[in-house]
Amino acid sequence: MAPEVPTTLPTVVITAEQCKGCELCIRECPKNCLSMSDKFNQLGYVYAKYDGEGCTGCGICFYACPEPGTITVYKK
Ligand code: SF4
Ligand code: SF4
Numbered sequence: 300m301a302p303e304v305p306t307t308l309p310t311v312v313i314t315a316e317q318c319k320g321c322e323l324c325i326r327e328c329p330k331n332c333l334s335m336s337d338k339f340n341q342l343g344y345v346y347a348k349y350d351g352e353g354c355t356g357c358g359i360c361f362y363a364c365p366e367p368g369t370i371t372v373y374k375k
């Protein structure tokens with residue numbers, strides 16, 4: 300099922316269950332608006348999450364992520 304498109308744009312959605320916790324997206328985000336959760340996903344990885352504000356929709360995290368389909372960037 301396709302994720303619901305957020306209404307507040309730009310924003311980023313990270314599918315926690317596909318994340319491997321490599322932290323590349325966090326390192327590359329120029330706005331420092333991604334961080335690691337304090338929870339584990341079903342694969343046993345601590346996953347990246349959006350802090351809820353600051354995303355410009357630049358897409359750098361999307362290109363940095365080695366797990367296809369884990370990060371979706373929504374622009375205005
Ligand atoms: S789209 Fe850009 S600003 Fe938004 S979370 Fe990804 S890297 Fe950060
Ligand atoms: S780059 Fe992808 S796999 Fe790595 S922490 Fe970020 S969302 Fe997870």
